[in-house]
Amino acid sequence: MLRFLVPVLAALLLLPMDAQATERMRLGYGRLITNDAIAEFRDRERTGSYVSSRVWGPEWTGRLPDRFGQLIELRLGVELLAPASLRRPRPGSRPWAGALSAGVHTHFERDSVEYSVGAAIYATGPQTHLDDLQRGLHDLIDATSPSDQVLDNQIENGFHPTVLVETARSFPIGARTTLRPFVEGQAGIETFMRVGFDLTFGDITRGELLVRDSTTGHRYRVVQNTDATGFGFVIGADMARVSDSVFLPSDRGYDLTPRRDRVRAGVHWQGRRASAFYGLTWLGKEYETQPDNQLVGSVRIKLDF
Structure with a gap:
């Protein structure tokens, strides 16, 4: 696996250095914050994440380019996962985990099929100092901090090369609704x-570049069309068969659920000089001893000066 992942990552990292690099310009920037505290006011499981994307490519025409490597996205991410109790987790609870990631992705379209291909490096364990970050933030707002017992049992230090491929196709349904199935x-x-x-309703996000958040599945705006104003609504769902997870190692006795489900809904608002997004996502159980499903909230606010 490592012998396959590293060359793919290296190839994507070198894409901006090829002959097409002179044709690229900075096209946009997007980000999304997700936390269970802005949905159900509890710290547990997929407790928090942050992702940001910067994109370079040829002049944006409202459609993806037709060649691999013409449009490049640099994506940075942070994710925190925690047991249901941060002080005294019951047996079978997930281990605390923190992950930092940096990746390079390319997006293109051929024969009406949209492709997203990317590679990233994830760092886990105390080396990330995300445990210190959560403790500091929780102390600042007088919230419960993870105990020494929880952090001593966290996922260990490691570097994890990762590749990701998505294919999708958009089908217009009427004048202002689009269905986009994906694999x-x-x-x-x-x-x-x-x-x-x-499933997207309204003109907001039409002719834009959106990329998918790994925690919730929400697609956040990176290249925006500021001509459209008002509201847009999105709903979506997916299911996955997960065969292996660094966050839930089998050698610690975790059994993954046969299926991992997500259901989400959100609203975009676009004004003349500002835009915002709020979304909710229901996350099904990821492992057999997980106490319950959960609900997380996602938000993005952009102000143009």
Whole structure:
């Protein structure tokens, strides 16, 4: 696996250095914050994440380019996962985990099929100092911090090369509704195959570049069309067969659920000088001893000066 992943990552990292690099310009920037505290006000399981993307490519025309490597996305991410109790987790609870990631992705379209191909490196364990970050933030707002027992049992230090491929196709339904089924596969930090759909209502996000958040499945705006104003609504769902997860190691006795489900809904708002997004995502159980499903919230606010 490592002998396959590293060359793919290296090839993507070298894409900006090829002859087409002179044709690229900075096209946009997107980000998304996700936390269970802005949905059900509890710290547990997929407790928090942050992802940001910067994109370079040829002049944006409202459609993806037709060649691999013309449009390049640099994606940075942070994710925290925690047991249901941060002080005294019951037996079978997930281990605390923190992950930092940096990846390079390319997006293109051929014969009406949209492709997203990427590779990333994930760092886990105390070396990330995300445990210190969560403790500091929780102390600042006077919230419960993870105990020494929880952090001593966290996922250990490691580096995990990961590749991700998504294919999708958009089908207009009427004048202002679009159905976009997709298939996604990943190998690395978590290895899975996933199928799902996104349904978009309204003109917001039409002719834009959106990329998928790994925690929730929400697609966040990176290249925006500021001419459209008002509201847009999205709903989506997917299910995955996860065969391996660094966050839930089998050698610690964790049994993954046969299926991992997500259901989400969100609203975009676009004004003349500002835009915002809020979404909710229901996350099904990921391992057999997980106490319950959970609900997380996602938000993005952009102000143009």
